[in-house]
Amino acid sequence: MIRYKKLGYVVLSVTDLNKSTDFYENVVGMQFVERENETVYLRSSRDHHNLILEQGPEAGLKRVAFELEKASQFQGVFDYLTEQGLNPVELSKKETQALAQGRTLRFKDPIIGVTYEFYVEMMQMGLPFVPKQAKITRFLHVVYDTNRFDELLDFYTNVLNFVVSDFSGREVAWAWLRAFPTPYHHNLAITKGPENKLNHLAYQAESVDDIGIQVNKLNDNNVPILFGPGRHHPSGSIFLYFADPDGLTLEYSQGMEEFPEENAREPRRLEPSKETIDEWGGSPKPDFAKYGKIIEEDLVKINN
C-alpha cells in the first residue's frame, strides 16, 4: 500500500521564465531558491522546492510530485508500480542531485498522461520559508478536468491509494481525493469535462485576511481575478482564483477540512450546484480553468 507524506511540487513549462519567476515570487508569494540554466526552483516551505518552472515553447503541466511517507518504503512502491504495469523508472543520481532529493521514481498515469514523481528525502533548507508577498503556507492541491472520469477515479483510488473525501452528482462528475494518509480534504480533485487538462493549482493562505489582502494586491498588479473570494462547500475553505502570466488558474485556499488517518468521516454525495461550489453565490469568469495543457515527455529523456 502506498503511503504519502505530502503533495510536494509541480513542474510547469512557462513561455517567459523571467516573467513567471517574478510572478510566482512577487505576486503568488513563493521564495526563489535557485536557477540552473532554463530551470527555476521556488519554495513555499522548508523543502528545497515546491515549484519548478522550466522555459518551454508552450505553457503547461509537466510533472506532479508526491513525497512518500518514509524512505524505507521507496523500493516497495517501485516494485508495486512495476507489478501494476506502470513501468516506473528510477531517476539517475545526477538528476536527483539536481533536484536536491533522494531516490525518485517517475511514471505516467495511463489514463490522461500526467507524469508523476514519487520521491523521498527532499533537502530541507537551513532558513525557514519567508513569503515575500502573500502569506502562503503550503502547496495544497492539483485539479484536472478529464473525459475519462470513471477510469481516472478508479486508478487513483484502487491503484495509487487515494481516498475520496467527497464526490458530487447523481452520475458522479466531481471527486475530491486525499493521498492517504495526508490530512487535507484534497490534494487532488477531478472533474468531468470535454478534454484532459489541468484545471488549477492551489496554495494554502495563512488567514482569511491574507485572502482579502490579496484581492487588493492582485487588482493593484492587474492580475485577472477569475473567481471569488467565496467559500467552497466541499472543503469548507475560503477561496480566491487568479491567472498566472500564461493564463493558468491558481487558487488561494484557507481553512480546508482535515481528516484523521483512522475513523475519518465517510465521503458525502454533494449536489452538483452553484452553491456547492460557492456558498456565497459567485460564478467563475470565462477564463477560469481555460488553460492547462498536460505536456507529455519521454520519461527517461527528461533532463538527461
Ligand SMILES: CC(C)c1ccc(C(=O)O)c(O)c1O
Ligand atoms: C474546482 C472547484 C471550483 C473546486 C471546488 C471545491 C473546492 C474545495 O472544496 O476546496 C475546490 O478547491 C475547488 O477548486
Ligand SMILES: [Fe+2]
Ligand atoms: Fe481548488
